Amino acid sequence: MIEPGKFDLEGATKGYALNRMCYTLNNAECRAEFAADIDAYCSRFGLSDEERAAVKSRDKDALIAVGGNMYYFQKLNRVKLPENAGKGQNNG
C-alpha cells in the first residue's frame, strides 16, 4: 500500500501520467479543456482506465492508490465542472 510522505518503489513509480496531467491544471486553458471533456484530456496524457476512474471520482484514497500525489491531484478540486458544482472538498 502506498503511504504518502514515505518512500517506496511502488509510490515512486506509479501515477506519473496522472500527476503530470494534474500539474497542467495550473493553467486556465488546460482547466477549461479538462472540464470540457475529461476523457479526451485523460487520453491525451495516456491515463489508464483505473487512473481515469480515480480522476472522475475525485476520491482521495482512490487517487493515492493509483499513485497520485496530493500536491498535484488537489488541483482537480479547483477545476469548475458545471455538472459537479461544489463536488469535492477544496482543502488545498
Added chain:
Amino acid sequence: MADLVGGLGTSHVPIIGRTIAASKQEEVPFAPFFRSFDAVHDWVGSRRIDTAIVVFNDHGLNFFLNNMPTFALGVAPLYRNGDEGWGEPKPREFTGDQELSWHIANSLVQAEFDIATCGEMVLDHAGITALDLVWPDPETMPRMIIPLVINAIEPPLPSPRRCYNLGKAIGDAVRSFAPERSVFVVGSGGLSHELGQTGKINEEFDRFCLDTIVDQPEKITGYSSDEIVDLAGSQGVELMTWLVMRGALGERPAAVTSHYQKPISHTGGAMMLIEGAEAV
C-alpha cells in the same frame, strides 16, 4: 556585516490567505491566530529588516516530478506569484536579494549542501501567506526576499536533522556576508495535518514541537522523516521549514511569542517568533 535578527514559523493553509484577501480576519473561528501576530508586528516594526529568507515547500507549482530538487534556492532578481489552479491571482512582485542569495548558494555548496539554484521561481500561497502575515502592509515589507524550497511533497524527503543542519549552514553563510544586511528567516508550513487515511491533527506533537524547537531542537531532529509522517500526517513534514528556520538562528536564540490554534482548516495551526542570539 550581515546579521540574522530573528525568525518565525507559521502555518500557511490556503484559508489563511483567503481570509486575508477578504479582510475577514476578525470574523473567522481562528481569529485569535491573526491577533497573535500583533506582537510580531510590534517586533518587526521596531527593527530594520532588509531581506526575508522564506522557506516553504512547493505546492505543485514550480516543480514537477520530471525534475524534483530536494533543496532549491531562488537566485532571481524578481519573483512573482502564479496560478495554482484557483485562477490567476492578483499580481504580486517581490525583489530578490540576488547578491546575498548567490553568496548563500556558494557557501552552501562549499559546505557540502549541493542545492539547486533557481534563476526563476514562482511563489505560491505558502511563501506569500507567510510574508503577508508578518508584514500585512506591503509598504513595510522587507525590500528583498530569498525563497528556499524544501521537498516535502515527493519521497524520498530530507530528514529533520538534514533540514536543521541546512538551516545552520544558511545562518553561517548569512553571518559571513560582508555587506550590511539585516536578515529575517520565515519557515512556512505545518503543523500536523488532518488528511483522512494519511494524517490526523496531533495537538500533543504540535505542542511538543513548539515547546522544544527553541532550546532542544535535537528532540525533533531525532525523529526520522517517516516518523514525522506518522506523528503529523503526510503533509505535516512541512515542519521541516521550521527546522531550517530554527537552524539558521544558531545557538541560544530566544522565543518572543507563539500561538497554537486548532483547527485552522484541516491543520494544527501555529506561529512562533524567535529572536536571534546577538552577534558574537
